[in-house]
Amino acid sequence: MTIQVRIPTPLRRLTDGADEVSIEAENVGALIDNLEAAHAGMKDRLCDDKGDIRRFVNVYVNDEDVRFLKGKSTILKEGDEVSIVPAIAGGAL
Amino acid sequence: MxxxxxxxxxxxxxxxxxxxxxxxxxxxxxxxxxxxxxxxxxxxxxxxxxxxxxxxxxxxxxxxxxxxxxxGAEVGFTPLVRAKNLEKVLGVKELYIKNDAVCYPTLSFxxxxxxxxxxxxxxxxxxxxxxxxxxxxxxxxxxxxxxxxxxxxxxxxxxxxxxxxxxxxxxxxxxxxxxxxxxxxxxxxxxxxxxxxxxxxxxxxxxxxAEGSKSYAYEIMEQLGWKAPKHVVVPMASGSLCTKVDKAIKEFVKLGLVEDAGTAIYGAQATGCSPIARSVKEGTDLIHPVKADTIAKSLAIGNPADGYYANRVMKESGGWSEDVSDQEIVDAIKLLAQTEGIFAETAGGVTLGVAKKLIEQGRIPRDESIVICVTGNGLKTLEAVQDQINPVRTIKPSLKAFDPLAEADLAANK
Incomplete structure (x- = not known):
């Protein structure tokens, strides 16, 4: 199924400037692999040596952080929106 | 330059x-x-x-x-208050409040x-x-x-x-x-x-x-007479302030403006949103994001971007981290107001509440200098304490109406 993925500014060099791309995937892990296939260099940016999502990368499925779902095993369905957002510090302290 | x-x-x-x-x-x-x-x-x-x-x-x-x-050319240089009354209550020798509740122009750090x-x-x-x-x-x-x-x-x-x-x-x-x-x-x-x-x-x-935070710690050191404190208790949301207080102290030491006092940095969170405190107490550097639920809304960041670095600062400086419940936050806001006349917002309640806890636990020694960071003004979070103040007694505008009230207070030794 086709998933819309929002791409943050630091990664748009890999997508020819596109802020959104369409990717086929069954779950978040596959989505990252398929992103890599379509836009080489993505996986290194998103995942560490062990293949885990990097500490400073947040991946959201329909506005929910995948750390609160099933991480890379989080199942995706048609029409889901995925957003990749660099972690940022707060408006508080 | x-x-x-x-x-x-x-x-x-x-x-x-x-x-x-x-x-x-x-x-x-x-x-x-x-x-x-x-x-x-x-x-x-x-x-x-x-x-x-x-x-x-x-x-x-x-x-x-x-x-x-x-x-913001006029911002900063808020009072560092020697908290004599609070020292007695907490049983410590040298305690200061760095009071950004009165930071210009909007009463917060x-x-x-x-x-x-x-x-x-x-x-x-x-x-x-x-x-x-x-x-x-x-x-x-x-x-x-x-x-x-x-x-x-x-x-x-x-x-x-x-x-x-x-x-x-x-x-x-x-x-x-x-x-x-x-x-x-x-x-x-x-x-x-x-x-x-x-x-x-x-x-x-x-x-x-984020670099602007360093000025808060520079001022503390200058106001202490060009000395770094031994212990600093800092409120944490993203954890940024914790790291910048550390950076500021290291810069002043490096530049020879203060001597290295081996300052220990302690981070304070509300129990309802304490991912960084939890990581320190559990001895890990993995920060698990949480869904925040606390009256200390200014600290309610469940996914703290600087948590990892704040955790490291606390460990490396010899500090620690604790968290306090909503009731402890309110109690601490009242304690600060009723000892030092400083009305802090909920984050200030968190910081004092945690400082009190760490002193009671023996993690912060009673005979060394301690600075508590108050970063916002209580007038902005009235909801937290509005039901917990002394009752307002409304009377007619006459001495006759006031006398019995004054007598009753006198009798009650108020």
Whole structure:
């Protein structure tokens, strides 16, 4: 199924400037692999040596952080929106 | 003279030219401003600093702007109060409150970071500024932007205290409330910042913004008579202040402005949102994001971006972390008000509550200098204590009506 993925500014060099791309995937892990296939260099940016999502990368499925779902095993369905957002510090302290 | 060298990734060390960027393109790590301290030479002395006006810009060489500030030129130099009454209650020898509840102009520590961020935004040529905020930052961005002739947007969670909403809206900013928690606001703002050409103080100009926090610790050291404290208790939301207090102390030691006192840094959180405190107490450096649920809304960041670094600062400095319940927060707000006459917001209650706990646990010794960081004003979070004050007694405007009341108080030895 086709998933819309929002791409943050630091990664748009890999997508020819596109802020959104369409990717086929069954779950978040596959989505990252398929992103890599379509836009080489993505996986290194998103995942560490062990293949885990990097500490400073947040991946959201329909506005929910995948750390609160099933991480890379989080199942995706048609029409889901995925957003990749660099972690940022707060408006508080 | 600016001694800023570059932006450097805290994770992989890649360096970038000074620009409105906050994330490493290679590993997504956060970027931090780094300086060429040697370029300062011999001229940056205590005497030079003391000769300057009493505001945060007396340390301007260590803040990341070019030339003079264009926004917030009067911010900072808030009182460091020797808390004699509180010392007695807590049974400690030397206790200070660094009181940013009276920071100019919007009564929170946020004026420090905002004046750096907006001065930098003006340098970069931005005309619209914005922020994701739990309240204090919204007010500060709105006020300072208006004064500087900048347009502003502030994004807040929908359930903020009235004082914080009005305290931003009055400056004619565009307030957008988000149906969600602060972490949702943060994420949305990160996406907006990727689309609109605005200076988001805590997104694309965050590396500069965060440096403003250092002025808080510089002042503490100068006000202690050019000494670093032995113990500092800092409130934590993202964990940023914790890391910047550490950086500021190390800079002053490196520049020979203070002696190394081996300062231990302690982080305070509310139990209802304590991902960083938990990581320290559990002895890990993994921060598990949480869904925040606390009255200390200004600290309610469930996914703290600087948590990992704050954790490391506490460990390496010999500090620790604790958290307190909502009731303990309220009790601490009242304790501070009723001993020192300082009305702190909920975050201040968290910090004092945690300090008290750490002293009772023996983690902070009773005979060494302790600084408690109060970063916001209680008038903005009245909801937290409004049901817990002494009852108001309403009487007719006559002495006859007042006398029995006074007699009753006298009898009750009030």
């Amino acid at each position: 600016s001694i800023v060298r570059a932006l450097k990734c805290r994770e992989c060390g890649s360096e970038y030219e000074i620009a409105p960027v906050h994330v490493c393109e290679f590993c997504f790590g956060p970027l931090e401003v780094v300086y060429d301290y040697d370029a300062l030479g011999e001229g940056f002395t205590r005497e030079l600093i003391e000769s300057r006006p009493q505001n945060m810009w007396r340390y301007k060489e260590l803040l990341p702007i070019e030339g003079e500030p264009t926004v 946020k004026d420090r970071v905002v004046s750096v961020a907006l001065s930098k935004a003006v340098e970069f040529g931005f005309t619209t500024v914005a922020c994701a905020s739990t309240g204090n930052l919204a007010g500060s961005v709105a006020a300072n932007a208006t004064a500087a002739g900048l347009k502003s947007y502030v994004f807040i969670p929908h359930d903020l205290e009235v004082g914080k909403v009005v305290g931003a809206g009055v400056y004619d900013t565009s307030i957008v409330a988000i149906e969600g928690q602060y972490d949702d606001v943060n994420r949305l703002c990160s996406e907006i910042a990727g689309k609109y050409p605005w200076a988001f103080v805590n997104v694309n100009v965050r590396p500069f913004y």
